[in-house]
Amino acid sequence: MADRLYTALKTDEIISSLRAFSKLDKATIARIAFTYSISLKGKEIANSSNFSGGEMKRTSFFGNDELFIKTIIKHTYSITNIEENDLYSNKSIIKNHIDDGAILLWELFTKNGEDINRWYLELVSTIKMSSNKKVKAKDLDIFIGRTVLNNQELILNLNDTTKHANSHLAIMGKPGVGKTQFLLKLLADIRVQSDYQTNFIFFDYKGDVVDNQTFVDVTKSRTYKLMQGTETLPINPFLLNSYSDQDIQLSAREKAESFASINAKFGPVQKGTLTETIMAGYQAREKQSNPFPDFNDILQIALASYEEEGKKDDTLIEILRDLANFNLFWSHGSSIPPLEKVSNRTMIIDLHKMPVLKELVGYLIIERLYKEMASLPDSEIKDGRRTIRTILVIDEAHNYLGQKNIFLEKIIREGRSKGIVVFFASQSPQDYQQKFFNFQELLEFSYIFQCEGASAKALQDILGCSPKTAKDLQTEVARLEPFQVICRSNSNTEEYSKFSGEAFYKNY
The missing domain is CATH 3.40.50.300 (P-loop containing nucleotide triphosphate hydrolases)
Known part of the structure; x- marks a missing residue:
């Protein structure tokens, strides 16, 4: 039974680079590469014949998840048993997916402008597999x-x-x-x-x-x-578990209370206007894949309402304009999901x-x-x-x-x-x-x-x-x-x- 494998040289370079950006350890990035590759490619994966990269010890890669990783492989490859050399060696399924997954991860990283936070968010939204391991209480x-x-x-x-x-x-x-x-x-x-x-x-x-x-x-x-x-x-502060009329109305009122709590100039009129504007924002987005507004949506609805009523800009418009223009929160059109x-x-x-x-x-x-x-x-x-x-x-x-x-x-x-x-x-x-x-x-x-x-x-x-x-x-x-x-x-x-x-x- 092999206790280590050697990645391709390119894989080693990618893992080192991602490690510097992400602060994740080498084995964690290798597991991510494996999971990413097997979730996207399945068993349609080429054999990796380059062994001039870094050493990856078996215990480091598997951690406490060997049974789970074996189950993923058996399910993906439709097999009931797996030989040790096919599992973990220089000619194994795991090595093939680590080397392939590393290239996929780097392509994803460059696609996201080498922004590690955007890379991470798109990555976790792609990989749906989970070990379903229950978080255990620790002695803190x-x-x-x-x-x-x-x-x-x-x-x-x-x-x-x-x-x-x-x-x-x-x-x-x-x-x-x-x-x-x-x-x-x-x-x-x-x-x-x-x-x-x-x-x-x-x-x-x-x-x-x-x-x-x-x-x-x-x-x-x-x-x-x-x-x-x-x-x-x-x-996105407007993302809800449920988009029923009652949940939307409650959330809108709570947002208005939050605005009023931090600004003494934010009175009952502005609270009512903000509540109605947020509800209109949900209504405008209700038939879309993301059925919730962003702050730019809310600002544009409020501006249109003020113009129609001939009202001058006030504290509400000032706050909404800052929230939208400073680009503090996720907005529609972002390349990554919230x-x-x-x-x-x-x-x-x-x-x-x-x-x-x-x-x-x-x-x-x-x-x-x-x-x-x-x-x-x-x-x-x-x-x-x-x-x-x-x-x-x-x-x-x-x-x-x-x-x-x-x-x-x-x-x-x-x-x-x-x-x-x-x-x-x-x-x-x-x-x-x-x-x-x-x-x-x-x-x-x-x-x-x-x-x-x-x-x-x-x-x-x-x-x-x-x-x-x-x-x-x-x-x-x-x-x-x-x-x-x-x-x-x-x-x-x-x-x-x-x-x-x-x-x-x-x-x-």
Whole structure:
């Protein structure tokens, strides 16, 4: 039984190039090439006679999917048994499809202008095969630092349902004290320890995370730099599970509420107009293959309505014009289909170059995530560990927490059973107690870095300590060294823990 094969030289060159662009490992790209070729060509494949490329070990290629890959081959070739040399060797079916698939992948890449995100989206829309493997719960026990007093390790048991009611988390502190590095370390560990089954959607307000190439590589993230070149989010906010009149009307009203939440000038008249305009957009597209509008559709309908009524441009037109002209979201005419799901993607969305609409873009993505979450079955619990599907990461969260975002509130309240978690990073403990919604009550984990002006009441509520301890901590929190953190204690004898937090750059 051969334990390795050698690809064609051209295949090796293609895999190396795609690896540099995609950040996927060599074996993963080889499996994609195999699957792509066998799904498009079937058994009508030429033998590959070039062996001067790179080595591909059997264990690396198959991973845990040998039975599944054998089943694909048997089904495609209409055979009940397969000899080992025909399965995996320099003269095997797998080698033939890897070499053929690599060329197909490169042709697809060049067709999409060597844009790795467009390549990836067209690729996944083409390959329909799936192993149907169930995502299994992992033990997400994350090392977060050592206590200052006795140098003991602190472990975050993120998904342990026997200890914690949920997995929502907040990090707070002023700029430059280490909270972003601490957050990145948490996310990298979660990705690695979950075997990349737990995803995240990261709203990057400062643009420093999207430019951290090591973090992007370690977490295998897709980056989207909005308003920087021609990059567009492959997401259409108007895509629905059902296009009944009731679903369309509800979605239109919810969009109008989102617009109003982030702009005080957006009044009842504009809300009503936007609702009617969105419904008209669906009606105009109802008989087409993609029965949903894009923002250019909505803008053109609104402009025509305003012209007919002799109305001047107002806040609604201004917002719609920005959304359409800045080309932020997927639009009709795109060479790739919109994402059907966002909850199974790991994405960093860079918002820092946007002069306006930061919060609205976030709202629309959060709404989309909530709609998907509501349709998901409950995530699996095994031995007390719940599978975490996706983490919504909101940097500079004070920009969101003061707005009334019904979908963020619903994710916080309802996400536990679905395996959808929210991580916040903000500047102050006071950010989480809003008049309309108390986020703090639903935060299971809170980490306080150096911050100024923290109220004793906020510290008491977040840490669960006594009023006297909270009062004493006001001064200590203001004087914490970089990477020193205060959190709720796991001990019955201490009201809080003080520890030195781990940084991403020291671990990866």
